[in-house]
Amino acid sequence: MSVNDKKLKQNFWKTLIYALVLNANFYENARNTPKTHQLALTIVIMAALSHALGSGVILLINRATLPVLFLGLLIDAFSIVIGYYFWTFTIWKIGQWLKPIDPTYGDLLSPIGFAYAPQVLNFLTVIPVLGRPIELILAVWSLLAVIVAVREGLDISTNRAAIICLLGWPLIQIAVGLLQVTEQQLIKYLT
Numbered sequence: 001m002s003v004n005d006k007k008l009k010q011n012f013w014k015t016l017i018y019a020l021v022l023n024a025n026f027y028e029n030a031r032n033t034p035k036t037h038q039l040a041l042t043i044v045i046m047a048a049l050s051h052a053l054g055s056g057v058i059l060l061i062n063r064a065t066l067p068v069l070f071l072g073l074l075i076d077a078f079s080i081v082i083g084y085y086f087w088t089f090t091i092w093k094i095g096q097w098l099k100p101i102d103p104t105y106g107d108l109l110s111p112i113g114f115a116y117a118p119q120v121l122n123f124l125t126v127i128p129v130l131g132r133p134i135e136l137i138l139a140v141w142s143l144l145a146v147i148v149a150v151r152e153g154l155d156i157s158t159n160r161a162a163i164i165c166l167l168g169w170p171l172i173q174i175a176v177g178l179l180q181v182t183e184q185q186l187i188k189y190l191t
Contacts, residue, residue: 015039019117022145028152030111037106040113047119048080057126059187068190072183079179080119083172088112090168091146095154098164103154111149118142143169 018026030036055076059069088108096102118141125131125138143165151161 012039012042015114016043016117016120019043019114019145022148024148024152027111027114027149030114030149030153036110037113040110040116043120044081044084044113044116047116047122048077050120050122051080052076053123054125054131057123064187065190068187071190072187075179075183075186079176080116083176084113084116086175087146087168087172090171091150091164094164094167095150098160108150108153111153112146115142115145115149118145139173 015026030040052073056069056073059072064072089105091112092103092105092108095108118138122135122138125135127134146169147158147161147165150156150165151158154161154164156164
């Protein structure tokens with residue numbers, strides 16, 4: 001492993017930790033760090049893979065066939081990535097409506113991508129009995145991270161950031177929930 005690879009790996013883990021602890025300075029400077037978009041998207045993809053891994057274990061426990069398993073993993077991973085872009089879009093639009101100085105959609109992608117860091121732990125939802133509570137804790141943790149990201153990204157008060165994020169959050173929860181229910185029905189139909 002080259003020196004640059006080691007440095008990049010260390011920077012990634014530092015970035016993940018700063019995002020997990022809701023470091024306001026980190027989120028404020030999220031647009032100014034090198035390779036920010038790539039790091040943010042990597043965190044979102046890791047969150048998607050973690051979610052898919054948890055769902056995959058459940059599908060394996062239920063003895064899903066290989067095609068059904070693959071379809072379930074694909075739907076789960078894409079639901080997280082699509083949710084990220086959709087939530088960023090809703091925050092951007094609501095932010096434009098509530099605040100006269102608008103950042104671009106691209107300006108919000110990185111901070112909100114970093115706010116998906118708690119979702120990297122989504123694989124823990126396979127723990128029996130604790131799966132649903134863990135899922136809810138991770139969802140609220142991500143919501144808090146997005147509020148910090150929006151507050152710093154839009155340079156607004158915490159209350160305004162919370163309003164902006166809370167208006168979009170139920171839409172994401174409903175969309176992901178509908179997608180998961182659709183996935184479950186599809187899997188029942190295919191098995």
